[in-house]
Amino acid sequence: MDKSLFDSLKESLNEGIEFAKGDLAKGTVRNLTFKSLPELSDEEIKSIREGTHLSAAAFANVLGVSVKTIESWEAGRSVPNGPSKRLLQMFKEKPEFTKEFIVS
Structure with a gap:
């Protein structure tokens, strides 16, 4: 039964x-x-963003941070925190993944 x-x-x-x-x-x-969190240089962060073909404003929106934060990372004035490093790592490996967060 x-x-x-x-x-x-x-x-x-x-x-x-x-x-x-x-x-x-x-x-x-x-x-x-798990993969360790990467240490990313300002040049690498800019390269990751450029690899997604997104403006700083659009990339900031995808990451949930301000445009000033993106600009600060890319200028080497500050560094991403853990969750942002993980997302950047994901977008470096699969730049097309950012498109999943854009509704139109």
């Missing part, structure tokens, strides 16, 4: 509780390794 949705959910929740209590046989544990 097939289990009902309720029974399946109940079983899954009970397995989750047992896993949280330390029964590692009730779950899957994966160790993930």
Whole structure:
């Protein structure tokens, strides 16, 4: 006989509780390794932006920062923080990804 949705959910929740209590046989544990955050020079940041074919204003909008922030990074007066470094890294590797944030 097939289990009902309720029974399946109940079983899954009970397995989750047992896993949280330390029964590692009730779950899957994966160790993930991530790329380190890049140290980007002002020239690299400008090159990344130019690779997206976006103006400083449009690039700032995609990143969720001000145009002054982009200008400051590109002039070497300041450096991006962690989340911005990760986005810049993504846009360096896949410049076309910025298009996902433009509605028209």
